[in-house]
Amino acid sequence: NSLRELINFRIDIINHYASQGNEVILVAPINTKSCQFDYPNIRIIPVTLKRSGTNPWYDILYFNALRKIYAHEKPNYIFHYTIKPNIYGTLAARVCKIHSTAMIAGLGYAFSKGGIGNWIARTLYRIALRYADQVLVLNTYNKDFLINRKIVAPEKIILLTGGEGVNLERFKN
Known part of the structure; x- marks a missing residue:
């Protein structure tokens, strides 16, 4: 993002x-x-992305930009992370018939709060993630939440039990 x-x-x-x-x-x-x-x-x-914006017009522009990039570049595989790339990138990859993985480091605000905007985000996640080849998560809470709410099919979820992998040489105390 x-x-x-x-x-x-x-x-x-x-x-x-x-x-x-x-x-x-x-x-x-x-x-x-x-x-x-x-x-x-x-x-x-x-690419232009309004990270925390809720204007659907900007999200449509972002989706369309990704779709054009994917169609032009024709990558073998795409890796997405964070909510908007996971949603719009996965959908753009599907339209372009390119395999992709979504990484969910945390469920964040869209899943912890109510409201119409968060309901829309959860619904978009449910739609988009059905097209991801895999969905990577970092803890069993997120895994269980996504499965129990039928947001991701259980066979698509990969639990990274050791975490994402932090280079301890780069991130010293």
Whole structure:
């Protein structure tokens, strides 16, 4: 949901796939002045995303931007994380017939509070995640919640019992 966070939290995975000779394309809003990668086969495609906005027009524009990028780039696989990329990215991947995985680090505000906006977010999650190949979660509470509320089919959920993987050398006390 932003380039700075994508690089900060996923750089080891990005470098791993790039080191295997894969072209890695990062699609995210640009919110950092510079970034330098270890491998030349890592590219950035900027996209506009209103992270906390609730205007459906901006979400439609975001979905359409992702759909165009996916159709043009034709990636072999797409990995999404955070709520809007999980919803709109997974739907765009489905439209383009590209396999994808959604990562849910936490259920967040949409699942902890009531209201029409959060109901819409949960409904969109339920619709979109049926098209993900897998849905990664970090704890049994989230896994059980998603299964019990019929948001994700049990066979699609992968529980990362060891967490996401934090590079302890980079994130020292």
